[in-house]
Amino acid sequence: MTAMDAHNAASTPPLSRRTERVAGSLIREILKVTQRLEVISFAGGLPADDLMPKLDFAALHGDPRQYGASEGEQPLREAVAARLAGLGLACDAEQVLITSGSQQGIDLVGKLFIDEGSPVLLEAPSYLAAIQAFRVYGAEFHGLRLSEDGIDPEALRQAIARRRPAFVYLIPTFQNPTGYCYSEANRRAVAAVLDEAGVPLVEDDPYRDLAYGPAERTPICAYLRRAPWVYLGSFSKITAPGLRIGYLAASPALFPWLLRLKQASDLHSNRISQAWLARFLEGEAFERHLANLAGVYAERRDTMQASLQRHFSGLAQWRLPDGGLFFWLRLSGECDTLAALQIALASNIAFMPGDPFFPLAEQRYPALRLNFSHAAPADIERGVARLAQVLGECIEPGRLTPGLAA
Amino acid sequence: MTAMDAHNAASTPPLSRRTERVAGSLIREILKVTQRLEVISFAGGLPADDLMPKLDFAALHGDPRQYGASEGEQPLREAVAARLAGLGLACDAEQVLITSGSQQGIDLVGKLFIDEGSPVLLEAPSYLAAIQAFRVYGAEFHGLRLSEDGIDPEALRQAIARRRPAFVYLIPTFQNPTGYCYSEANRRAVAAVLDEAGVPLVEDDPYRDLAYGPAERTPICAYLRRAPWVYLGSFSKITAPGLRIGYLAASPALFPWLLRLKQASDLHSNRISQAWLARFLEGEAFERHLANLAGVYAERRDTMQASLQRHFSGLAQWRLPDGGLFFWLRLSGECDTLAALQIALASNIAFMPGDPFFPLAEQRYPALRLNFSHAAPADIERGVARLAQVLGECIEPGRLTPGLAA
Numbered sequence: 104m105t106a107m108d109a110h111n112a113a114s115t116p117p118l119s120r121r122t123e124r125v126a127g128s129l130i131r132e133i134l135k136v137t138q139r140l141e142v143i144s145f146a147g148g149l150p151a152d153d154l155m156p157k158l159d160f161a162a163l164h165g166d167p168r169q170y171g172a173s174e175g176e177q178p179l180r181e182a183v184a185a186r187l188a189g190l191g192l193a194c195d196a197e198q199v200l201i202t203s204g205s206q207q208g209i210d211l212v213g214k215l216f217i218d219e220g221s222p223v224l225l226e227a228p229s230y231l232a233a234i235q236a237f238r239v240y241g242a243e244f245h246g247l248r249l250s251e252d253g254i255d256p257e258a259l260r261q262a263i264a265r266r267r268p269a270f271v272y273l274i275p276t277f278q279n280p281t282g283y284c285y286s287e288a289n290r291r292a293v294a295a296v297l298d299e300a301g302v303p304l305v306e307d308d309p310y311r312d313l314a315y316g317p318a319e320r321t322p323i324c325a326y327l328r329r330a331p332w333v334y335l336g337s338f339s340k341i342t343a344p345g346l347r348i349g350y351l352a353a354s355p356a357l358f359p360w361l362l363r364l365k366q367a368s369d370l371h372s373n374r375i376s377q378a379w380l381a382r383f384l385e386g387e388a389f390e391r392h393l394a395n396l397a398g399v400y401a402e403r404r405d406t407m408q409a410s411l412q413r414h415f416s417g418l419a420q421w422r423l424p425d426g427g428l429f430f431w432l433r434l435s436g437e438c439d440t441l442a443a444l445q446i447a448l449a450s451n452i453a454f455m456p457g458d459p460f461f462p463l464a465e466q467r468y469p470a471l472r473l474n475f476s477h478a479a480p481a482d483i484e485r486g487v488a489r490l491a492q493v494l495g496e497c498i499e500p501g502r503l504t505p506g507l508a509a
Numbered sequence: 510m511t512a513m514d515a516h517n518a519a520s521t522p523p524l525s526r527r528t529e530r531v532a533g534s535l536i537r538e539i540l541k542v543t544q545r546l547e548v549i550s551f552a553g554g555l556p557a558d559d560l561m562p563k564l565d566f567a568a569l570h571g572d573p574r575q576y577g578a579s580e581g582e583q584p585l586r587e588a589v590a591a592r593l594a595g596l597g598l599a600c601d602a603e604q605v606l607i608t609s610g611s612q613q614g615i616d617l618v619g620k621l622f623i624d625e626g627s628p629v630l631l632e633a634p635s636y637l638a639a640i641q642a643f644r645v646y647g648a649e650f651h652g653l654r655l656s657e658d659g660i661d662p663e664a665l666r667q668a669i670a671r672r673r674p675a676f677v678y679l680i681p682t683f684q685n686p687t688g689y690c691y692s693e694a695n696r697r698a699v700a701a702v703l704d705e706a707g708v709p710l711v712e713d714d715p716y717r718d719l720a721y722g723p724a725e726r727t728p729i730c731a732y733l734r735r736a737p738w739v740y741l742g743s744f745s746k747i748t749a750p751g752l753r754i755g756y757l758a759a760s761p762a763l764f765p766w767l768l769r770l771k772q773a774s775d776l777h778s779n780r781i782s783q784a785w786l787a788r789f790l791e792g793e794a795f796e797r798h799l800a801n802l803a804g805v806y807a808e809r810r811d812t813m814q815a816s817l818q819r820h821f822s823g824l825a826q827w828r829l830p831d832g833g834l835f836f837w838l839r840l841s842g843e844c845d846t847l848a849a850l851q852i853a854l855a856s857n858i859a860f861m862p863g864d865p866f867f868p869l870a871e872q873r874y875p876a877l878r879l880n881f882s883h884a885a886p887a888d889i890e891r892g893v894a895r896l897a898q899v900l901g902e903c904i905e906p907g908r909l910t911p912g913l914a915a
Binding site for chain 1: 520521522523524525526527528531532536537540541553555556558561564566567572573574575576577578579608609610612613616620621622623624627638641642645646675676707708709737745749750751752753762763766769770772773774775776777778779780781782
């Protein structure tokens with residue numbers, strides 16, 4: 104054994120109980136595979152490479168090199184507050200915290216609310232990286248059944264009464280993974296239940312600007328009158344994820360806590376990205392960029408819809424999403440989607456198995472999530488066709504899931 | 510009450526027990542005040558504004574806009590591993606994790622190791638933002654007495670036996686706040702104690718490149734043969750803090766856990782900053798920049814030393830630091846340094862009171878930390894003179910501290 108071997112031979116010391124809840128690396132493994140050029144990936148929620156805005160750092164306001172404020176850069180906070188006001192979510196720039204991607208907002212929410220065993224209500228299925236982050240802090244999940252119009256307010260009321268959750272986590276607009284969008288009536292009813300109970304709402308809204316037709320998009324936070332709230336936003340899907348900038352807005356009683364936790368986590372977010380974004384949001388180019396993005400993604404969605412209709416009609420049920428980045432396919436029979444993924448990857452096709460999106464194993468049904476924003480249109484048709492072949496051999500048609508049989 | 514008032518009127522809901530340990534906002538308050546141009550600030554560890562390298566993003570390798578790897582950009586990981594090898598810390602690029610500032614490395618260490626009540630050994634005094642971050646996770650601190658040559662290895666051995674700490678956190682090179690630098694003999698002895706006990710070492714090393722004369726700087730991690738380790742590094746002090754890029758290297762048993770926690774915290778760090786840094790580290794300009802920085806900071810240190818000798822000789826004891834960014838002044842009598850800070854701020858002088866650097870209240874002695882890198886030389890003399898006046902009126906000379914009386 105060399106000195107370096109000895110140096111690196113240490114076994115694992117005692118770690119926090121938290122680490123027992125740290126999930127494996129499925130997403131990272133998938134993303135690694137999808138970096139191979141020959142792979143057609145429907146796995147991640149990646150923007151199209153050729154549609155991200157050009158980053159030009161030549162003429163930023165001010166000097167972004169020195170330490171900055173934990174709150175974020177004031178011009179960017181003000182731009183975010185103005186956009187939120189435009190959505191009906193009246194809030195002050197002082198309630199906006201710039202985060203290192205909206206994933207950091209999710210992590211700060213977990214840090215703020217969750218002790219070991221804290222109950223958390225969320226949609227089933229829900230965003231897998233939020234499930235992972237909350238689980239690390241010790242959340243006990245209780246899944247709310249999700250339909251195309253949202254969640255059942257009465258079921259929410261009962262779940263709150265029974266579970267007394269630390270907060271409710273919802274993605275009401277172009278939900279991840281299902282693409283569902285809550286109706287206005289459902290948003291108002293959910294807000295009323297939360298107000299009555301005084302339970303905090305954490306609303307995650309990264310897809311709202313990617314709408315491919317008319318859709319209700321007023322944040323549920325905007326309807327709240329009494330319940331505390333945290334609204335999470337992202338620039339990753341509509342500009343460039345490499346900038347790692349998201350934001351949150353929060354009701355005044357929660358904001359100071361989130362700010363202090365942010366300071367302890369990374370002091371503040373990248374100032375160069377913030378300065379560039381503040382300038383980009385100012386100009387007309389931003390609105391033009393959003394319109395262009397929605398136009399191209401709507402075409403890709405339609406391309407994938409046509410391919411799915413050609414190849415998946417007997418294999419799955421799905422709904423055409425009105426926005427966002429994903430199709431959610433509910434398979435027509437039992438299927439080990441993790442095993443199917445390995446076979447698909449061997450044919451250079453990547454997708455996200457449905458399992459990790461379910462907070463509780465007993466609520467799972469066989470499903471998969473397909474992204475349509477990143478692959479080129481020609482690859483979408485080829486990839487969907489090949490994927491249908493793989494799944495055709497993996498699905499056990501004799502064993503329909505109860506939800507579909509009904 | 511308007512609708513917006515009602516919307517924002519919610520009281521605080523139940524939060525995690527963690528929040529009971531979240532410290533107030535002293536640093537943030539001080540940093541806010543120091544943004545006023547008329548304030549001479551010795552408070553933060555800020556690089557000199559005019560010495561930060563010019564950021565030029567025009568010719569980066571590759572396209573940094575898309576999602577990236579949680580591990581960090583490979584060229585930067587390789588550059589970091591090569592630099593660490595040059596320090597005697599043999600490690601592979603696969604053991605390097607790029608973080609959003611080294612503060613994130615500290616936070617990830619807390620997340621990895623600390624449950625409520627987990628014992629942590631560290632120097633007394635130690636870095637206040639590490640104390641804060643570890644406290645949020647529930648650390649129970651046990652302070653190790655620090656002298657100019659390091660900590661007493663026998664005291665470390667006994668504290669480990671008595672406390673069974675989750676890890677030992679040390680800043681052996683130009684320690685923050687004291688500026689002390691462990692001798693080679695002490696580094697080797699500390700490593701031997703840790704190896705014998707198999708207790709993890711977390712070594713924080715943000716100042717190592719800012720040396721103003723010959724000083725022992727081999728990381729203690731390099732001497733370990735068996736104990737697990739995490740080495741934390743920063744680019745903030747030697748390039749530009751606004752980039753928010755630091756790194757950690759870890760022994761193989763710890764690395765995968767830190768990587769997964771990083772992924773759950775913010776997916777990955779800013780890619781534009783990483784790409785710029787990878788290119789800057791490649792060139793000769795980087796070594797020239799370091800030499801220039803050390804030269805200018807050495808002059809500022811000497812300026813502050815002369816001012817302190819002129820104005821503080823009866824008020825405090827201190828040691829000329831061989832590197833880093835700070836003087837640590839041990840006051841010659843009892844003093845409420847937080848009250849003194851308020852008075853100093855009213856005269857437009859900022860400094861860091863010593864109190865928050867002590868993990869345990871009972872180990873405190875009256876002290877303050879003065880930064881010499883950020884203020885211009887003329888301001889150093891003016892500021893130190895004015896500060897001496899303020900402290901002269903706050904120190905109670907009749908009540909000498911035991912440490913000084915001895």
